[in-house]
Amino acid sequence: MVKMHNDKIIVVDGNEAAAYVAYAFSEVAAIYPITPSSPMAEKTDEWAANGRKNLYTQPVTLVEMQSEAGAIGAVHGALEAGSLATTFTSSQGLMLMIPTMHRISGTRQPAVLHVASRTVGTHAMSIFGDHSDVMNCRQTGFAMLSTGSVQEVMDLAGIAHLAAVKTRIPFLHFFDGFRTSHEIQKIRAIPYEEFGKMLDWGAVRSFRESALNPYHPSLRNTVQNPDVYFQFREANNPFYDALPAVVEDYMAQINAVTGEDYHLFNYYGAPDAERVVVAMGSVSGAARETAQYLNGLGEKVGFLQVHLFNPFSAAHFLKALPETVKKIAVLDRCKEMGAPGEPLYLAVCSAFANRKDAPYICGGRYGLASKDTTPAQIKAVFDHLLQDVPMNGFAVGIEDDVTHRSLPVGPSLPLSHKKMVSCKFWGLGSDGTVGANKNSIKIIGNNTDLFTQAYFEYDTKKSFGITRSHLRFGDEPILSSYLVKEADFIACHNQSFLGKYDIVSELKAGGTFLLNCRWTPEELDAMLPGRVKRGLAEKQAKLYIIDANSIAQLLGLGGHASMVLQAAFFRLANIIPQEEAIVYMKKAAEKSFAKKGEAVVQKNLAAIDKGTESVVEVPIPESWRTCADTPEPEEKEVPDFIRNILRPCNAQKGDELPVSTFIGYEDGTMPLGTTAYEKRGIAAQLPVWDSATCIQCNRCSFVCPHAVIRPYLLNEEEAANAPKDFITVPAKGANGYSFSLQISEMDCTGCGCCAASCPMAGKALRMETVTRELSVTPAWEYGLTICDKDVFQAETVKGSQFRQPLCEFSGACAGCGETPYAKLLTQLYGDRMYWANATGCSQAWGAAMPSIPYTVSKEGRGPAWSNSLFENNAEFCLGMYLSVKQQRHKVRAWIEELKALEPSLNPAITEWLDTFSDVNASMPASERLIAALKDCALSGRAGELQTLILRHPEHMAKQPVWMYGGDGWAYDIGFGGLDHVIAMGEDINILVVDTEVYSNTGGQSSKATPLGAVAQFQAAGKSSSKKDLGKMMMAYGNCYVASVAMGADPNQLMKAITEAEAFPGPSLVIAYAPCINHGIKSGMHQSQAEMKRAVEAGYWPLYRYDPSKESGKFTLDSKEPTLDFQQFLEGEVRYAALQNAFPENARILFEQAEREAKLRYASYQRLAQQD
DSSP: OOOGGGSEEEEEEHHHHHHHHHHHHOSEEEEOOOTTTHHHHHHHHHHHHTTOOOTTSSOOEEEEOSSHHHHHHHHHHHHHTTOOEEEEEOHHHHHHHHHHHHHHHHTTOOOEEEEEEOOOOSSSOOOSOOSTTGGGGTTSOOEEEEOOSHHHHHHHHHHHHHHHHHHOOOEEEEEETTTTTSOEEEEEEOOHHHHHHHSOHHHHHHHHHTSOOTTSOOOOSOOOOTTTHHHHHHTTHHHHHHHHHHHHHHHHHHHHHHSOOOOSEEEEEOTTOSEEEEEOSTHHHHHHHHHHHHHHTTOOEEEEEESEEESOOHHHHHHHSOTTOOEEEEEESSOOTTOSSOHHHHHHHHHTTTOTTOOEEEEEEEOGGGOOOOHHHHHHHHHHTTSSSOOSSEEESSOOOSSOOBOOOOSOOOOOOTTOEEEEEEEETTSSHHHHHHHHHHHHHHHSSOEEEEEEEEOSOSSSOEEEEEEEEESSOOOOOSOOOSEEEEEESOGGGGGTSOOGGGEEEEEEEEEEOSOOGGGHHHHSOHHHHHHHHHTTOEEEEEOHHHHHHHTTOTTOOHHHHHHHHHHHHOSSOHHHHHHHHHHHHHHHHGGGOHHHHHHHHHHHHHHHHOOEEEOOOGGGGGOOOOOOOOOOOOOHHIIIIIHHHHTTOGGGOOGGGGTTOTTOOOOSOGGGGTOOOOOSEEEEEOTTTOOOOOHHHHHOTTOOEEEEEEOHHHHHHSOTTOOOEEOTTOTTOEEEEEEOTTTOOOOOHHHHHOTTBTTTEEEEEOOSOOOOOHHHHHHTTSOOOOSSOTTSHHHHTTSOOSBOSOSOOTTOSSHHHHHHHHHHHTTTOEEEEOSSHHHHHHOBTTBOOBOOOTTSOOOEEEOOOSTTHHHHHHHHHHHHHHHHHHHHHHHHHHHHHOGGGHHHHHHHHHTTTOTTTHHHHHHHHHHHHHHSOOOHHHHHHHHHHHHOGGGTSOOOEEEEEEHIIIIIITHHHHHHHHHHTOSOEEEEEEOSEETTTTSEEOTTSOTTOOBBTBTTOOOSOOOOHHHHHHTTSSOEEEEEOTTTOHHHHHHHHHHHHHSSSOEEEEEEOOOGGGOBTTOGGGHHHHHHHHHHTTSSOOEEEOTTSSSOOEEEOSOSOOSOHHHHHHTBHHHHHHHHHOHHHHHHHHHHHHHHHHHHHHHHHHHHHOO
């Protein structure tokens, strides 16, 4: 390999490497966001906005489409008209492209798709990597090229473009989602001029000359009959037969530039190997290390890495294998239910078909959904081949104690790496740990000769989940494509983790352990868990502590302590001299925070200085070696799911659960209310209630994103039985009742929305820093036993909050603008509603197994929640509604028939029929009818009907059907379905939480993104206006429509939701939801106030449209703007960033946006005046 310091060196992840190459060869990129591929499109947009030129001396034209189906359609059209086009996608997005991929290959267009391969939705969604998406594309006619590392992405992705142009066969280049797409490596980049030398410019010219053009017109994509279709398909055989040789030739050209030795199939191992493992993708690094280790012990093994999977060249494959091989294990990173084997296994079998010298071949599965694959697991596969007849269809990396197809895995292998340093950082989602480590890896990679690697591990929570950063530095290229399990340095950024997770066991003997905590050295002996102290002592570790949170607070950085901790790491790690590291960190900080203003920059520079000087070394006493374990608190009885699944998963032990654990859950059905058992205790500050100054408005509870603050009304008996710390005061407006406000400190995230929204802010409710260990209080537990009271109308802000929220303790971000709306819906209708949830952010925080925030009432009822896909939520919801309607009308027919047969039931039946469509009255009427039916003895047909009705009590009360999702779904990918369902006129309710970006995938632009906003894919500011979804749906004249903003007018929100539910047809409520991606300068604790500012500036209008009214159908609820529009924009980074980067764009777009806002408000005024 060529020495790195002689080349162009960059520190990038796999996505950026792929984007770098794709940019060189592409003229048009049509995209749509999906995890984990979106960063490829984001980089393309950023480079194009800044004028970077491709090989054709132009910036790439990037267009964001409404869906992946639209993106591949645009790619097809661009190719037909003579432009080389690409797209980037994963998983479900790739599934939507498959029909058009057939058309592209059928017309022999040189498209290239770059895919961060990811599992597809089955019993559950997973954003993590395997090959199940790309293996669905085997029949599309696309050549399929696999790369296994960030360096391979850089080196081989170009071959997909080069070969596609030369052969006119489209390519799908894929690499493992997350393990490669998000792994950061220091790599050697190929200069664009080298790509230009390899490109067949004659083939480019031929492609352009054959493109559709009126000056030499032609027609493509005809309709054919049985007489000729078959022959056309077979006529393409020569092109595919010749493709492997073309790819091999381009690999030779790449080798000449890079000094590498790439081939269609690369073999690593003993030349006389008898056992060989075949695989492709990121597992190759671990497999190569394992083969080298075993051969060092005298075994004869090898590993064969597949690069060109389709077309699979048997000749090249057989040439690459040692002739001595006797047994082959083929590893596939996917599972094809019911198939005789997985795809790569079948391809290898076909290569040996009808050959007398064929070795024994078995296939197995590994690493689904990014499950870590270690050298110990690869050794288990090699060991498996020692058996006389190795089992076929095995699995490795899990314990299958049901069908017994898993391989036993031994201890980790003692692999040796030349001067490699391994580090691991435990952080809390959104605390900045991941971002700081990305900066660290780039500082080290860009300023030393060391090779670097960084990989980041996340749990399923949208925010406040556990993050684990795995960093490696070494003198040799780093092949280790697996997690750090033996670390030289471990940092724990949250002291509460020590009692919950096994962290110290992964520290090497003599390693360094850094703990961020508020404890002093003298307090550690009393505060550290016994097993932690014992582990540190046994490993003879070096222990350091720092109170980074307090430092950050003193510097005005709030809870952002990551810069302090990054500085502490550089002081302790000894990878770069401390003085140099400080200089590099400060340069990076100045660059990173410049757009947030000089004050923010200076605070972070001060944090670097404080971080380096505030680390305290703590000697480890010998007594810690023999200290006893800290006694565990007595555990209450919990459901099996909590004990057997949730707690091991939350303790980061889910990998150890055997298959039998999931018997009974095979279809993915989960119990509700599991988040109530987590009690994470992560808040750095908590709200404190002053009962004397509280006006009992319940606004704090209303806006709480996580349902951790709850008001209660207590009768005399409940008040008398309350524990002593359960503070009560006389209830205002409810004689004879006491009022209390309780806070779950173990579930609170410390966002501060409650205190910021309190009319008596700083008095009735204030935020205080946590200085003690948190616990579940008796007062909180007692509050959960208090029954709901119907003293106040539930349809009011105050009254709604006395109802139990059936969405609680989600994994949403602090200050989330979405979850308060969801929580409110469950308080109003949660015990009887169907909930169809679009894929997206609300699924990420609402269905992150095993943490389910939707829960049940004291009567055991709760939301019937489900999700299908991103694009089809409206249709999915319609199917739900039609089923509910069908079942309920069947029950109604029985009841109407019974009414004619049994006059004694007429009063109860009449009441039931009269309230059939009333969401509030139908439930008590149903309960009374059920009681009446149970009290009477009926015979004959009446008895049969009685039995049938009582058998289906769940279909008697009206059960509202709601679809819920974000603007990415409603405005873009799902708009066609939403439009169709609304046009049908059925009684379905829709709540769109409009964050104005794709929140779940990182803040990409949607058609809800306003003019002038900076978002991913809109680096130069969005130049088109926001879609007016509400006005479009009003045009049907059959749909209730409302635009709401909780923080601006909560009473208007309550009216809108109750009117929408009561409306006998489709209803659409569009709710403004500030998001962390907006970059609200005042902080997310001010998200409710930001809604108010948006309305006051005329940025977000409030209105209600009710077509059932004879007159006054449209009501404009927001007043004339009083806040300067530009001032509002300046309060959010998504607008301020445009001013910094493209000031002229900002001036033009902001002025246009203000004009359009005024025109929009005027148009609503005219609508309000029409009646």
